[in-house]
Amino acid sequence: MSAAITARGLARRFGPVVAVAGIDLDVPRAQIYGFLGPNGSGKSTTIRMLCGLLVPTRGTVSVLGHPVPRDAEVVRRKLGYMTQRFSLWDDLTVAENLDFMARVYGLDRGLRCERVAARIAGYALGAAAGQRAGTLSGGERQRLALAAATLHEPELLLLDEPTSAVDPQSRRDFWESLFALVARGTTILVSTHYMDEAERCHRLAILDRGRISAEGTPRELARDIDAVVIEIEAEDLLAARRALAALPEVRSVAQLGHRLHVLLSRDAAEPGRRVAAALAGHCPDARIERVGATLEDVFVAATRLKDGPATERVA
Amino acid sequence: MSWLERLAAIAIKETRQLARDRITVGLIVGIPTIQLLLFGYAINYDVRDVSTVVLDQARTSLSRRLVGDLGATQVLGGIRQAGSEAGLRRAMQRGEANVGIVIPADLERRIAEGRRPALQILVDGSQPALENVAQGLGAMPLLRRAGELPAPKPVEILVAYNPERRTAVQIVPALCGVILTMTMVVFTASAIVRERERGNLELLITTPVTRGQLMAGKLLPYVAIGLIQTTLILLLGWWLFDVPVAGSLVDLYLGALLFIAASLSLGLFISTLAQTQFQAMQMAIVTMLPSILMSGFMFPFEGMPAIAQAIAQVLPLTHFNEIIRGIVLRGARLTDMQPELAKLAVFLVVMLALSVARFRKRLD
Ligand SMILES: Nc1ncnc2c1ncn2[C@@H]1O[C@H](COP(=O)(O)OP(=O)(O)OP(=O)(O)O)[C@@H](O)[C@H]1O
Ligand SMILES: [Mg+2]
Secondary structure (H helix, E strand, O other): OOOOEEEEEEEEEEOOEEEEEEEEEEEOOOOEEEEEOOOOOOHHHHHHHHOOOOOOOEEEEEEOOEEEOOOHHHHHHOEEEEOOOOOOOOOOEHHHHHHHHHHHOOOOHHHHHHHHHHHHHHOOOHHHOOOEHHHOOHHHHHHHHHHHHOOOOOOEEEEEOOOOOOOHHHHHHHHHHHHHHHHOOOEEEEEEOOHHHHHHOOEEEEEEOOEEEEEEOHHHHHHOOOEEEEEEEOOOHHHHHHHHHOOOOEEEEEEEOOEEEEEEEOOOOOHHHHHHHHHHOOOOOOEEEEOOOOHHHHHHHHHHOOOOHHHOOOO | OOHHHHHHHHHHHHHHHHHHOHHHHHHHHHHHHHHHHHHHHHOOOOOOOEEEEEEEOOOOHHHHHHHHHHHHOOOEEEEEEOOOHHHHHHHHHOOOOOEEEEEOOOHHHHHHHOOOOOOEEEEOOOOOOHHHHHHHHHOOOHHHHHOOOOOOOOOOOOOOOOOOOOHHHHHHHHHHHHHHHHHHHHHHHHHHHHHHHHOHHHHHOOOOOOHHHHHHHHHHHHHHHHHHHHHHHHHHHHHHHOOOOOOOHHHHHHHHHHHHHHHHHHHHHHHHHOOOHHHHHHHHHHHHHHHHHHOOOOOOHHHOOHHHHHHHHHOHHHHHHHHHHHHHHHOOOHHHHHHHHHHHHHHHHHHHHHHHHHOOOOOO
16 A cells, blocks of 8 residues: 655745744654654644645645645545644634534434434543633643544544643553554554654654755654764763763763763764863763664754754755 | 535525524614614604703793793703803813703893894713704704894704604614624624634635535525515514615615625625724724724714725625615615615625635635
């Protein structure tokens, strides 16, 4: 079967602002595909172009085999969309919101009642069914939004930062329900800021200023990272930090408790040796260890170092 | 599931939200009631008891009788005497009197000669309504009473359809259109823009619902509200101000329905232009003011400059005023109102077409 989403050279500008600067995308079916990127990197804009809400400035999109925006109406029947901002109706109850969305998706009476009841039960909304959506907690609201987006059993779910303002336990539960949907063949595209969520995706694209700066499975991304990661343990971490700042190949330093987590350019020859030499004068007790990259390292390497070679594509 | 069912889903949702919005429900009933009470009791084209200052330089029995006559008309009231011309002017300047009457010392001779004016009446021109008073006083057959000379009988004006010349009879039907204009345009425009502002529209337009279903479903509840308001105004007008409907109620409601649809379509069009409820409100006011000022509600249509009359031709309220006045006051039938109906229909179709053309199931 063809990919759920294919995009080539997709770009969108708002006046002088380039929100999306030409991206290629292949989202396989029945998987969770993640968009990881900082604020303003173009995640929402890309998702909106995929569901025909925004017309691309350049490039082509095909969703579930249909060109968009031309066939947006066909695609909309097979698509569920969870907006970044809660956009069901605050002054309607949970049950009324679901019933309305079921009608809008054209489910006939029997199916409608059955689905609404199933979603209320499946997303633990029973206690809140008669409550106005505006008074729900963050977690309930997000479950309601997902319940509404899945009423018509869409083939493709587009979720724009679904778990912002949700506690960790609710996030876990939420991801369990996403995997349940994937098991039934649904394709899910989800944008996020959270590393632990990105880690759970089958595949991942890291967006930075409108470009995909890295793409692959989380494991591939960590393996192919365009940097060397070392950790330093020392008595005086402040002095170590100062010493590292003098090295041009150091891209980022983050403190993790008693250790410093350091990202170095890959092109530096024998990075461990150079770091050891730099530290020798300042903190002789420093222990240097080369470690495997985490997804956060990948994210930092792919986004924050704007001028370095890391903005080139990794995979 | 049919086309209509999806439309109904939107209409039901809208009605449900409306019913829960206590302030809006209050406004639906409150605006017509308050406006009708305010305007019905406050606007009065019949001028009475205008404060007057008299400078009687003649001080004869004839001059005293003249002053008595003026007071007897009830148009002038609280008549005070001034000692000098300066005193009279001061009284008018201070606003203590709106009309000043100067009776010259040679009153009798002036009447006998009949060439020079017998009286001088000064009117405060800063108060527009008083000009009519001056004209009325000028035409008063004062001199006949004086018995010296046969004065020409002033033209008698017969007022048809409102024989007692009660202002309420003119105000109630006119207010019906004004109130519908005020509520219908604002309600629809803000109902749609509110969903855009709150982000509901982004979700809604990503569903299979069509533009037509979305627009019609949102407008339908407001059609019902417009008809409820019309009923309320007519009932209050009949009950409080004794204004009956001379023509057929069916005709009246059909005319109102067309006008409501035209006003809603204007609100719909505004909603396709505005990004925020505040903008929608401003735009609604921009269309409301000319409607109220130029449709003949405030000022007589005939007296307006050509450009204003041309603008008024575009406004639905102008035509609805004609229709409702005809049906309520003159007992006219809808078939007598074809030009007005046609103009309303054209407005409706053009606004709907513009709205459909502008409303896209997109964000850009
Ligand atoms: N309608 C718009 N008009 C003008 N600029 C816009 C519009 N929508 C987005 N942008 C700009 O495009 C860029 C990308 O925005 P986008 O919302 O896609 O980012 P994002 O990755 O979703 O960010 P966040 O994580 O904060 O949601 C930003 O610089 C934003 O200011
Ligand atoms: Mg976003």
